[in-house]
Amino acid sequence: MINFSGKKMWITGLALIVITNAVVLLGAAWNRSGSPESQLELTQRELRLPYWRMNRESSGASLNLLWRTLPAEAEEMGYSDYSGYAGNGGAPYWLDRAKLQSLGFDMAGLTTRVEGDARRERPLSRSALLVLELNGPACQESLARARRHAADAEAKAAATPENDDLKRRAESARKSEAQAKNESPRLFVIDAGMELSELRAKYPDRTRYAIVHGQVRPRVFESKDGVKVEGFIDEISNSSVNIPYDHRATFKRENGKQSLNGAMPSDVIAVTIAFGKRLEPWVVALSGSKAAGAGK
């Protein structure tokens, strides 16, 4: 018979609360102990105050990491291919069948289900380690694609000047190029794996490459060539980073609200974020300046 009374209850309850907190706090301390696993200097291009209804009721503040993926280049490139819907997942070109297989997905099972069975279209995500690259080759390639697309659209508009639709497309392409150059996040997910040591050996620069926890999954769809599988990065596990109290003054609220479009105040340009032994992030430094960090 279960019997908790008097002293036994006191001791059990106290022990439970104390041990739980000790485990959590010691884990956090261990994560931040020693040298960080990686450390990135990000700007307002890669960080955003979260849209969250409770912000009015919450005095806390955190930053959301904005990251992108580079899809396979297509003839007709859409807005998201280079100008950056960020932080909402993405299907990078390198997350192919072989990579998904290496991450533990049963690729044969995905494409050989019973005829008419829709389940293969809903495989669930798995945990993996993701490599974040800051302002590296992936970012340069994304910008190059934007420039090529803008040049192509300009050439088409110039060839048929009476076509207003082409003019609008050229204008849109120019804006997208400017956005890719000055505003879009420079943080790209460029690789995934299961072993931290292997990934770090492949990407040794700890000031440019951060390795984080994330979730990936295959997407299965029918095409005219048959069943196709592509990889999709669902999310990064710790994409929201708490802003410590010491740095709160930098984020002034206007009229008691966060800025309307979720953008960071323009006078903050550099946030140093470290990733520890458990790959969990924390803000190391915040520096502000009136000049925005455009085009870095």
Place this chain on the structure above:
Amino acid sequence: MTEVSRTAAQQRADQIRAFRQELGVLTAEGVLPLAEGQAQAVAAYHDALLVKYAQAFDIDRDLHAKQLSTGMRIASFLGALALAASVFFLFYQFWGHFSELAQVVILVSASLGSFGMTVLVQRRDSTGYFTKLAALVAFTCFVLNVTMLGQIFNITPSDTALLPWAAYALLLAYTCDLRLLLATAILCIIAYVAARVGTWSGMYWIHFGERPENFIPLSIAIYALPQFIRHRRHADFPAIYRVFGLLSLLLPMLVLANWGQASYLPWATATIESLYQLLGFLVSAAAIWLGLRRQWADSVNTGVVFFVIFIYTKFFDWWWEVMPKYLFFLVLGLTAVLFLFVLKRLRQSNDGHAGSGS
């Protein structure tokens, strides 16, 4: 005298009230006239017992008190939820104004303080209503404690947090005799085991709800647990175990009976749905049968509810599109009437067995 719980004392008081009413009727009809000495002895014994229980447990001594108690229970529950929400939003309103160290101290202190308050209130509160308030606030503080530490230090979300929550809810439930917290603890345990089972198949733990079969392994254990752990002091706890055991078994079956894509089984969707429809009928019928045998009203009621739901979903699949709507609902109604007849026969058969056994 053996240790008595509040529930057992209330049941005894209800029995005494019913006995007195029936004795009055029997005496008036001349069926069982007690000698004056006997009647006085019985009345005195019952009066002393009721006084003792009223002092120890603040039980309902009459129907009026019972009705008021129902209102107090509702008020206590709503008050507990409101206080818990208030604690939650209070912290969110002000936490940004404190340093990390202060936040940690406040969170841990809130957990310890609310726990201490619960223990103190429980010692002085014979009704149990104020204890329920304090215990729910204490549980909220503990959940907030762990959740907020995770946010402050950007800790990777993990299903492991469910374990201390379950343990704490169990502790409070058994100490303060609170079915709500027992249900909360069972839900936390079910969620944790389902998440673990899911991760064994490779999926990220947070998607455990998308594979209903993750909930099934533990369901039988939860249902059968009261058979192995006696609950003399908590007479109404076994029903909670049985209900949640059945829910964690039958709800996934109901989902899979209509959405076979979510199954782990490597078969065609139609086959999986047929299998779980059949299993759903069998399991709910088994729950009814077992409940009738063991006099577990909770098992019978839960089994009946799901049996009816399974039948109605089959009717919907077969006839909703092909029948006129008036005819469809007529069939549903007639099915319910048939069900009433079946249950009535079962009850009569059960009464017959009880009569022959007395």
